[in-house]
Every structure is written in structure tokens, then in C-alpha cells.
Amino acid sequence: MKSSDQKIYLASQSPRRRELLRQIGVDFELLLMRDHVPRGPEVDESVLPGETPEVYVARVTTAKALCAQGIKKLRKLPQRLILSADTTVTIDGLILGKPADPAEAAAMMTLLSGRTHQVMTCVCVVDGEQRWQTMQVSSVTFNTLSIDMINAYCASSEPYDKAGGYGIQGMAALFIRDISGSYSGIMGLPLFETAQLLKQAGYRIL
Numbered sequence: 001m002k003s004s005d006q007k008i009y010l011a012s013q014s015p016r017r018r019e020l021l022r023q024i025g026v027d028f029e030l031l032l033m034r035d036h037v038p039r040g041p042e043v044d045e046s047v048l049p050g051e052t053p054e055v056y057v058a059r060v061t062t063a064k065a066l067c068a069q070g071i072k073k074l075r076k077l078p079q080r081l082i083l084s085a086d087t088t089v090t091i092d093g094l095i096l097g098k099p100a101d102p103a104e105a106a107a108m109m110t111l112l113s114g115r116t117h118q119v120m121t122c123v124c125v126v127d128g129e130q131r132w133q134t135m136q137v138s139s140v141t142f143n144t145l146s147i148d149m150i151n152a153y154c155a156s157s158e159p160y161d162k163a164g165g166y167g168i169q170g171m172a173a174l175f176i177r178d179i180s181g182s183y184s185g186i187m188g189l190p191l192f193e194t195a196q197l198l199k200q201a202g203y204r205i206l
Contacts, residue, residue: 008203009077011068011084016167020189021083024205026198031068031082043067045086045097053090053120058135061086061122069126081201082126087188089164091117096164105159106150112164112175114144119164119186125197132197136190138181140168145175 009031010021021028043063047056064084072082089096091111099105116139124133145153158172159165166172168179168186182190195205 006203008081008083009068009072011064011082014188016187017085017189020184020187020191024191024195026205031071047095053088053095054135056095057086057088057120057122061124062133065124065126081198081203085121085123085189087119087121087163089117089119091115098161098163099159099165102154105154105165108165109145109150109153112142114142116141121185121188121190123190123194123197125201127201132200134193134197136182136185136193138179138186140176140186141178142175143177
């Protein structure tokens with residue numbers, strides 16, 4: 001067993017990632033990025049021209065980890081592992097972020113309706129100058145959605161803080177006909193791969 005005082009820094013605002021880490025007994029302290037700083041966001045999550053979904057999600061995950069490392073040094077916090085992650089939903093080479101309004105959410109649901117898309121989650125663990133990183137890709141197939149279903153879903157609060165406009169653990173579970181890959185990865189943190197990275201970095205879970 002790991003020692004009772006072993007803890008990591010989690011560089012994520014996602015409540016789902018916190019829940020998943022607790023599920024496997026990982027003790028963590030939040031090391032949050034501020035939403036706004038005088039010179040703009042600390043991590044640029046905009047998609048760069050010509051950037052593929054794989055490159056995008058890896059770049060953002062690495063940037064989150066390095067930003068958190070800088071914050072830790074600035075605040076003179078104790079040395080601990082830093083874990084960051086980012087999730088993106090992709091279909092037809094498009095990157096579907098978090099919808100800003102009901103119209104954008106409805107457009108995403110219409111695009112996903114009756115089709116299979118990919119959910120990519122990249123995880124990064126940093127310890128000083130060392131870095132471990134992995135990518136997990138799952139496939140999700142939606143049933144065909146009626147206009148009424150889409151409108152009712154988009155009138156709820158569910159789509160607006162999630163990549164692709166849905167969370168597998170929420171109401172959108174009604175839409176999902178099939179998955180291939182990692183359930184926890186689709187939620188935002190693939191637990192098997194995350195545990196392997198932490199193990200490589202010297203953190204014992206069991």
C-alpha cells in the first residue's frame with residue numbers, strides 16, 4: 001500500500017476527474033489554473049490551424065502540466081507528482097469542444113446522431129524534469145436522435161461543460177448504443193492508463 005501522506009497535484013477543474021481519482025484511491029490536492037490572468041488564459045485551448053485532434057489534445061495536456069509546474073514553483077509548494085489531462089471528441093476530423101449555447105449543442109448532437117465518433121483523452125504526469133504521457137482513444141456510437149430529443153436535451157444544463165456536448169455518465173447515456181474502449185476514458189480520465197503512468201512515476205496505488 002502507498003503511504004498515507006502520499007499525494008499528487010491534480011491540474012484539472014473537472015469534477016469527473018476528481019471522482020475518478022478518488023475511485024481508485026489516489027490522494028490529490030487541486031492545483032488549479034486560473035480562468036483569467038492579465039495577459040489572457042494560461043493555457044491556450046484554441047485549435048491551431050491544421051492541428052489534428054491527436055496533436056491538439058496532447059498539446060493542451062502537456063501545456064496544462066507545464067503551467068501547473070510553473071505555478072507550483074511560483075508558490076514554492078512541496079515537491080509532488082503533477083497530473084493533467086484533456087479530453088476531446090472528434091468526428092470527421094473535427095474537434096468538438098464545449099458548446100457555448102443551445103444552437104451549438106444541437107448542432108453537435110445532430111452531427112453525432114446515428115454515428116460513431118472518437119473520444120480522445122491524453123494524460124500527463126510530471127515529476128521535476130521527467131514526464132510520462134499517454135493517449136487513450138475510445139469509440140462511441142450514438143443511436144439516431146429525433147429533433148425533439150435533441151431540443152429537450154439541449155434545453156437542460158447537461159451539454160455545456162463537456163467536450164462534444166455530453167457526458168457518458170449523464171442523461172446522454174440514453175443516446176449511446178455502443179462503446180469500444182475505456183468508460184472512464186470517455187468520462188475524462190482512463191483509469192487503467194492513469195494508474196500505469198503513476199506507477200512508472202513511483203506512485204503506488206495498491
